[in-house]
Amino acid sequence: MLQLVGSENPERREWLGVLSRAPLETLARWHAAASPPPWRWLRRPETGLAMVRGRAGGTGEQFNLGEMTLTRCALRLESGESGVAYIQGRSHRKAELAAVADALLQSRESQRVMEMLVVPLREFLKEQATAMQRKAQATRVEFFTLAREAAE
């Protein structure tokens, strides 16, 4: 597995995570409004599979959960900053826009991109997660078993 310099930076990890889950429309709207500088490809978008691994209960043995479709790309802005994107799905456009955002977040434009794109996206993703939790919560079924009663 390749490791990139800067990937250990926790802030960058966080925004890369946010960008990877962003809807294409949001990224496209930001891109149109922000008109970022020209850039050139280091690696054009390419789609492949990544194995998602998990641990039962978060503590058990590692197992292969399944494969997911992933698109990645890397580019460099004229000003020198490089951006990468690893996004779920096959949208090359989305990977491109996410990589541009990543590069800009490392530049002097960082503050502006943070406010225009990442903060609203973070909110959006949080709402989405809460909505999903609420929906799941509504259909929750309590099983009162002997074992559980005994444990309480």
Next chain:
Amino acid sequence: MTAIDLAAVLPGFDDPAYGSQAAFRAALQALSRPGTLVESERAAYSLCLALLDQDTRLWLSPSAQAFGASLRFHTGCLLVRGAAEADFIFAGNAKELPQLESLGLGTDEAPHRSATVILEVEELAAGGSWRLAGPGIPDEARLRVPALGTAFLEQWRANQRRFPRGVDLFVCSGARVCGLPRTTRIEAA
């Protein structure tokens, strides 16, 4: 494992499929017609991009270190410290070319496991003092590589005597590449 600094990564092929096919074609052409100069953009670098993958080990000479990050990033190849354990040798100039006999020479059963050397030189021209003969050369070919002297020719003769074992060489200069497979005989006129 060392992390890759993206700032040091050079762009790969503009079009990965066509780019690597063109570079591979150039390599094929160069090795099947030793002594002819084949055009290939950024010859040494694009040969590396086309030929390397996750299963190949690459050794970089000190002056070629700058390509390390790019080649790791684009091809996923492994960089090794010792030239002897490498499948591919990338030498940035002729002075840094390791002794040929110290490289992977393959075995009599698997001669194709030997190392391939990619050498960048300042000057490479047809019609020089080297007389090339062997498979793929109708009569003789003339070549001029000022950076490689008599010491190299001595090593090259030894490389030939080991046939079927031995290394193959790509001599690159800017956008031109010339192939010298282990079957090619070189005489300095």
